[in-house]
Amino acid sequence: MLTNAEIKRIKSLKEKKFRDEYGQFAVEGEKLVEEALCSGFRVSAVYRAEEVGEDAMSRMSSMSSPSPVLAVVDKPAPKGLVLERGLYLGLDAVRDPGNMGTIIRLADWFGISTVFASQDCVEVFNPKVVQASMGSIFRVDVVYCDLPDICRRFRSMDMPVYGTFLNGENMYSQTLADEGLIIMGNEASGISPEVGALASTRLLIPSYARNGRGAESLNVATACAIVLSEFRRR
Amino acid sequence: MLTNAEIKRIKSLKEKKFRDEYGQFAVEGEKLVEEALCSGFRVSAVYRAEEVGEDAMSRMSSMSSPSPVLAVVDKPAPKGLVLERGLYLGLDAVRDPGNMGTIIRLADWFGISTVFASQDCVEVFNPKVVQASMGSIFRVDVVYCDLPDICRRFRSMDMPVYGTFLNGENMYSQTLADEGLIIMGNEASGISPEVGALASTRLLIPSYARNGRGAESLNVATACAIVLSEFRRR
Numbered sequence: 001m002l003t004n005a006e007i008k009r010i011k012s013l014k015e016k017k018f019r020d021e022y023g024q025f026a027v028e029g030e031k032l033v034e035e036a037l038c039s040g041f042r043v044s045a046v047y048r049a050e051e052v053g054e055d056a057m058s059r060m061s062s063m064s065s066p067s068p069v070l071a072v073v074d075k076p077a078p079k080g081l082v083l084e085r086g087l088y089l090g091l092d093a094v095r096d097p098g099n100m101g102t103i104i105r106l107a108d109w110f111g112i113s114t115v116f117a118s119q120d121c122v123e124v125f126n127p128k129v130v131q132a133s134m135g136s137i138f139r140v141d142v143v144y145c146d147l148p149d150i151c152r153r154f155r156s157m158d159m160p161v162y163g164t165f166l167n168g169e170n171m172y173s174q175t176l177a178d179e180g181l182i183i184m185g186n187e188a189s190g191i192s193p194e195v196g197a198l199a200s201t202r203l204l205i206p207s208y209a210r211n212g213r214g215a216e217s218l219n220v221a222t223a224c225a226i227v228l229s230e231f232r233r234r
Numbered sequence: 235m236l237t238n239a240e241i242k243r244i245k246s247l248k249e250k251k252f253r254d255e256y257g258q259f260a261v262e263g264e265k266l267v268e269e270a271l272c273s274g275f276r277v278s279a280v281y282r283a284e285e286v287g288e289d290a291m292s293r294m295s296s297m298s299s300p301s302p303v304l305a306v307v308d309k310p311a312p313k314g315l316v317l318e319r320g321l322y323l324g325l326d327a328v329r330d331p332g333n334m335g336t337i338i339r340l341a342d343w344f345g346i347s348t349v350f351a352s353q354d355c356v357e358v359f360n361p362k363v364v365q366a367s368m369g370s371i372f373r374v375d376v377v378y379c380d381l382p383d384i385c386r387r388f389r390s391m392d393m394p395v396y397g398t399f400l401n402g403e404n405m406y407s408q409t410l411a412d413e414g415l416i417i418m419g420n421e422a423s424g425i426s427p428e429v430g431a432l433a434s435t436r437l438l439i440p441s442y443a444r445n446g447r448g449a450e451s452l453n454v455a456t457a458c459a460i461v462l463s464e465f466r467r468r
Contacts, residue, residue: 109443111442208344208466221453222336
């Protein structure tokens with residue numbers, strides 16, 4: 001039988017403060033719980049509606065319609081970073097959980113093993129990020145870091161740092177390496193000046209709007225999709 | 235002075251039933267209201283917090299934090315469709331308002347003037363679609379239609395119908411025309427069998443995950459971004 005205190009504790013995991021305090025996060029839904037169980041993550045408990053009751057499920061859930069199953073998962077210990085040559089993604093202040101989760105799912109699809117995120121990105125174990133990632137958070141490492149510092153490490157290893165800018169150069173006619181760091185910026189303000197100054201190549205996704213009156217910009221997750229597709233196609 | 239009845243009427247526009255009844259929809263935020271005013275749409279009223287008060291704004295708003303300005307806009311009359319040669323997008327049961335709005339913003343960026351949507355797609359004047367489109371709903375025509383019928387019209391004009399399928403053929407090595415209809419499917423079930431049978435080319439966005447254990451699929455808006463970018467790049 002679940003106690004009220006335990007239900008409250010699980011419910012509290014929707015807030016970063018409590019995820020940090022307990023070192024855990026919650027995942028909901030058959031598919032995500034199954035992915036958690038098959039992953040290298042430690043699952044500390046699984047609750048099913050038919051065992052604990054629908055009332056308890058809806059009190060634990062962070063979703064508007066609670067799912068029939070919820071797992072409590074231990075956050076993995078941060079890994080020491082050995083930077084190998086390869087293609088990586090860097091996120092500069094991506095704040096929207098839906099965008100963050102979608103980008104992690106994209107990284108997973110395009111074989112990017114590690115995503116570097118600035119400290120002011122939304123946390124990867126936020127329930128909306130977990131949901132939007134469709135389980136990809138269990139396969140892609142998201143490393144919160146000092147992003148300018150990481151850019152300098154790439155440059156010092158002679159790996160390019162690519163940034164996407166509205167005043168960059170047409171991506172389709174640029175040389176794109178099969179290693180380096182691809183930076184995507186904040187939803188409203190793009191890449192910060194400090195990180196932007198460390199980019200070795202400035203990429204633009206060209207617009208094909210007629211009469212110069214199309215959309216002013218692209219959503220960060222869709223821009224990321226286009227850039228990753230173009231790097232992998234080459 | 236705004237009456238209670240008027241506030242209630244405006245608030246009711248967040249529901250499709252009342253948008254249909256009044257032939258209007260609401261847009262919120264400085265940028266969107268400005269786009270509405272510069273568009274060919276008829277704006278019937280604009281309300282600002284400094285004029286009507288913050289209390290009235292928050293009672294009219296469909297957002298969690300109401301914006302300082304809201305406009306009521308007339309829905310445009312459906313246009314008669316003359317199908318010219320060119321590149322179009324077709325949406326088969328896209329249900330999520332965020333995906334719908336993001337796809338319309340993509341169409342705008344990539345110069346797609348008309349999007350054909352099956353009748354069971356989310357309505358384009360839903361407040362979340364309007365918001366996610368970032369104003370692109372004022373520039374891109376979304377035509378609700380019988381999608382199989384539209385596919386047949388493209389085929390009868392010798393224009394290709396492209397569908398994206400998880401068991402399609404690698405998109406990067408296919409011939410892509412600069413005219414035709416590109417179909418994106420439902421978030422969970424993809425393209426319906428009836429529409430799928432009318433596709434002349436089945437496209438796959440290849441995964442680059444290692445060891446065959448990456449994400450199972452892509453979000454429909456990110457897949458749409460990748461496909462439109464590849465068509466326009468050619």
